[in-house]
Amino acid sequence: MALLLAGCSGSSLGSDSTPSGGPIRIGLVWPQTGVYKTVGDDFARGWQLYLDAHGGKLGGHEITTTVVDEGDGKQATRTGIKKLIEQDKVDVVVGTISSDAVQEVQPAATAAKIPFLATGGRPDNLQNLAFTWHTSWQNRDAGAALADYIRTTVKGPVYAIGPDYKGGWDQVGGFVDPFVAGGGKLANPDGKATFTPFPATTNYLPYLNAIPADAKAVFAFYGGANAIDFVKAYAQAGLQAKVPLYTGGFTVEGAVLTAQGAAADGIYSSLNYAPDLDNPANRAFATAFQSKYDAIPDLYNVTAYDAALVLDRAIAAAGANPTSASINATIGKLGQLDSPRGQWRFGEQHAPVQPWYLRQVRLDGRGRANVVVQTLTTLGQ
Known part of the structure; x- marks a missing residue:
């Protein structure tokens, strides 16, 4: 997957009161090594499939992405999210598969008031969900x-x-x-x-x-x-x-x-x-996925694909100059989403209400x- 790396310092969106209108910076926290490396590869495929279908933009805006390795434990994620927030100045964070990684990213993103769209498991002990949205599932x-x-x-x-x-x-x-x-x-x-x-x-x-x-x-x-x-x-x-x-x-x-x-x-x-699954969104998604990757799609492809879908809709609704805050606010107003998994929506705890x-x-x-x-x-x- 070809990834555009952020090349300058400072937030691309500026402060909430003075947005700069630059590309929206997205930090991706996915396993590139360790037990869950294949899941990280699956996330990348689903994410890229959505971008390819939308000209590499989300909500009509240019984006840049920076990837850090989730690895097997908390230390790699702790290092990665610190880099994304302090050095890369990302405006949105997407990713993680393991609960250990979520417990590192979620409080850091919340403290920085950056939306975190999680693509993997959600542990049952998270606090302060104001900036946390799971496109995946709750662990239990x-x-x-x-x-x-x-x-x-x-x-x-x-x-x-x-x-x-x-x-x-x-x-x-x-x-x-x-x-x-x-x-x-x-x-x-x-x-x-x-x-x-x-x-x-x-x-x-x-x-x-x-x-x-x-x-x-x-x-x-x-x-x-x-x-x-x-x-x-x-x-x-x-x-x-x-x-x-x-x-x-x-x-x-x-x-x-x-x-x-x-x-x-x-x-x-x-x-x-x-x-x-026999629904229009999945028929289109599965056909496109198999055509691009010559493989049968899986859930990890879908949760990353849906993270891009959520951001596409939210950024488009956030106005001409989106900010981290305005993107976060519009995520909560999206309502029902047509996904390859079937229709789902965010519940009150910002996790998907969905069929199993x-x-x-x-x-x-x-x-x-x-x-x-x-x-x-x-x-x-």
Whole structure:
């Protein structure tokens, strides 16, 4: 992806009272290394697809973009967001996949009064959301969307497992809490979900071999390289044909599904997008994406694409000389958006109110894909 780098110091928009009318500077915080690098690549593709379709402009204005690496942990993100705000003087921040990264970017952007459009998971402990907007999901939603379905479909206890960091706690907890509250039983020996060291764990066989014999299903959340290792280990442990695996959709999404190969066959997941959704926006998006990249689109392409869509609409509505403040104000007034995932809007907590789908990994003629089985529910706030 060709990125235009900002070449001068000082804010391109100037102060709120004296806008300069220059290009709008956008800082992109996406993983370029580490466990989630493939997700960063997916974000870049979706973002660029929207820009290509709109002459490289957003809201009719020229933009410049600067990318910093989210990496695997908080330190890389902390360094990156400091650079974007203090050195590059960005007017808007877009990006992040992990909860650790969000917890570094969000307070920094809020303190600087810069809109932050997050393209990945939102942890459940953020404060002061005035400048924070997620075009993606709340971490607990993927598991919550599946809880009642699994409880009423699986006849017996379910084993729950995920990575030991904020994103993993939220994703797995989103399933466990409503599942147990509804009368479901965990198969974990201590009655609590199992968490594996993050990101260091690469061998999941010891954990999988410890799953009790009475477990009738497994719920898991992993992403990036960890998801590849986990799903392959699940098949290697002989569980694939015996114990149904349900996941937050991120575990079988995008490049990781290709890398997982046949080990992913049959896995059920919940997510707010699938490439075979039949709506006008997705038909146009999927066609354009496959034409440009010769690949099936995924959710990460969509959340970055939608971040560009949100900014396009908000900047256009912010007047001839948009400011960070005026862009932020117009984001909150956009209303319903026609997205490849289906129509959605920002809720009171600036997270998407959107449908969630049950999907299953199947061969669909072109390769493996997450095929929609049914709509599960609508979540968000």
